[in-house]
Amino acid sequence: MGLCILRAMVCFFVFAVLCNMGGSFARADELRVNARAAILMDADTGQVYFAHNADKRRSPASLTKLMTAIIAVENAKPEEVVDVSKKAANVSVGSTIHLNEGEQITLGNLLKAALIASANDSTVAIAEHVGGSHDAFIYQMNRKALLIGARDTGYANTNGYYDPKHYSTAYDMGVITRYALEKPQINGLVRTKAAVVKWINPQEREAEITTTNRLLKNDQLPGIDGVKTGSTPRAGNCLIASATRGERRLIAVVLHAGDRYKEAAKLLEYGFNEVHPVVIFPAGGELARVNVKEGQESFVGMTVADPVRVNIARDQLQNIQLKIKLDEKLKAPVREGQLVGHAEFTVHGYRLIKAPLVAVKEVQPENSFARLMYWLSK
Numbered sequence: 039m040g041l042c043i044l045r046a047m048v049c050f051f052v053f054a055v056l057c058n059m060g061g062s063f064a065r066a067d068e069l070r071v072n073a074r075a076a077i078l079m080d081a082d083t084g085q086v087y088f089a090h091n092a093d094k095r096r097s098p099a100s101l102t103k104l105m106t107a108i109i110a111v112e113n114a115k116p117e118e119v120v121d122v123s124k125k126a127a128n129v130s131v132g133s134t135i136h137l138n139e140g141e142q143i144t145l146g147n148l149l150k151a152a153l154i155a156s157a158n159d160s161t162v163a164i165a166e167h168v169g170g171s172h173d174a175f176i177y178q179m180n181r182k183a184l185l186i187g188a189r190d191t192g193y194a195n196t197n198g199y200y201d202p203k204h205y206s207t208a209y210d211m212g213v214i215t216r217y218a219l220e221k222p223q224i225n226g227l228v229r230t231k232a233a234v235v236k237w238i239n240p241q242e243r244e245a246e247i248t249t250t251n252r253l254l255k256n257d258q259l260p261g262i263d264g265v266k267t268g269s270t271p272r273a274g275n276c277l278i279a280s281a282t283r284g285e286r287r288l289i290a291v292v293l294h295a296g297d298r299y300k301e302a303a304k305l306l307e308y309g310f311n312e313v314h315p316v317v318i319f320p321a322g323g324e325l326a327r328v329n330v331k332e333g334q335e336s337f338v339g340m341t342v343a344d345p346v347r348v349n350i351a352r353d354q355l356q357n358i359q360l361k362i363k364l365d366e367k368l369k370a371p372v373r374e375g376q377l378v379g380h381a382e383f384t385v386h387g388y389r390l391i392k393a394p395l396v397a398v399k400e401v402q403p404e405n406s407f408a409r410l411m412y413w414l415s416k
Contacts, residue, residue: 069308069353071301074274074294078305079212080349081219081280081287086388087313087351088305089209093387095190096293098206099268099276100132100156102198104218105179105191107153110164111223113178116146119238120167129159131199132270135235135245137163142239146223151235152197153227155247156267161196172196183210186217200272208291215265215278215289228264228280231255252299253279259303265289267298281306312351318358318383318390319346322398325381326362330401333370339398340378348383348390359384362395372401 071090078088086092119142127139135157137143148164151157162172169175179193188210194201206214218224231254237243250267253259261281268276274294279302281288290305292298319325324339340362350358364379372378376397383390 071292071305072296073292073298073301075208076290076292076295076301076305077208077212078309079209079216079289079291081216081289084213084216085349085390086209086212086385087288087309087349087354089386089388092208092212093190095205095207097200097204097270097273098191098198098211098293099270099273100158100198101206101211101266101268101276101278101291102193102196102204103152103156103161104211104214104224104266104278105183105193106161106164106175106196107149107224107227108214108218108221109175109178109182110145110149110168111221114145114168116144116149116223118145118167119143120145120148120163122163123166125172126159126163126166129162129197132156132158132197133250134159135247141237141243143235143237147235147237149223150227150230150233151245151247153224153266154230154233154249155235156250157247158197158199165196183214186213188213198268198270198273200270208293211278211291211293212289215280215291219264219280219287219289225264228266229254251277251279253277253303256299259306262306263287277302279303279306281310283310286310308351312353313349314351315347316350316352316355317345317347318350318355319393321345324398325360325395328364328368328378330372331367331369332404333372333401334404335401338368338372338378338401340395341398342381342393343375343396344393346381346383346391346393350385350390354385357385358390370401370403372397374398374400 075091077092122137122141124139127137133156135151137159148160151160165172165175183191191206191210194204232248235245253262261283264280265278275298276293277298279290288309290302292301295301326340327337361382379395382392
């Protein structure tokens, strides 16, 4: 079936939107983020507002600990007592809380250490307790990643140590973060600046910890409320940052960044200052034409049933792409307003919105008897 997409009309309308919004605006290529990969995502809807190499697999370092926390809170309770094994006590590379074999500590305190202070030994203790074994827990992490849509993520450990089989993408980290922030326990810990970790045995032992996320300590960035840092020689300096202003919460991910805090803050400010609701195509405007079989006319125009409204930055309007999917082959009679397909508007491959398409007018059957039957059925 033939399909003629009127891209010129889409481009013209987008140009009109730009003119009507007025003022000067930065082109997309002027928003430069000094990171190997980056993404800016809406925490509520998952809409992507900015992406740079966001689908490229990279080492996620300690950003891994978000998935460790997800599996823990979904499969165990924070008051459960964890017996520290020799394997967990032997973890000494990077940040730790210096667990000793035979100690006892609650799962909630281990999660504090993992998400606030990025303690590597705590994640091993969590995994062995919740999963029964470290390997069984890793299996759960990989399974969960697939289930929530992080399809370019693979885990080989719980803390982010480099391994060729341990990888993720900026986009996947955004997806995982959205899911993690829905968990009240995780959402509370990733915004915590400082806390005290307490042991069950020895009872008198405790440790003060502070966040590794400097943005949480920076009062100059309004609304900052998370999330997680990560650093290894291979991964470089990584950061997931979130901020809430009004009813909007945004998630910025930067992987192997020059200055992770500066670059993440740049993305967040861009999202809050530049992203606004925009009508990118009006209802009634002919968006495409599709062939009609056995009709008095050989094609019919299609339009969106309602105005297509999205949140988008002005500098991204020029990058909007259109894909049309027809529900079925059209055969006369076609009624005005009949659902004929869907239009998917995307930017850089990420969906903005999927809108229903309807016929702009009626097309009667070519055959006189079929026309009579059509009129009798009305």
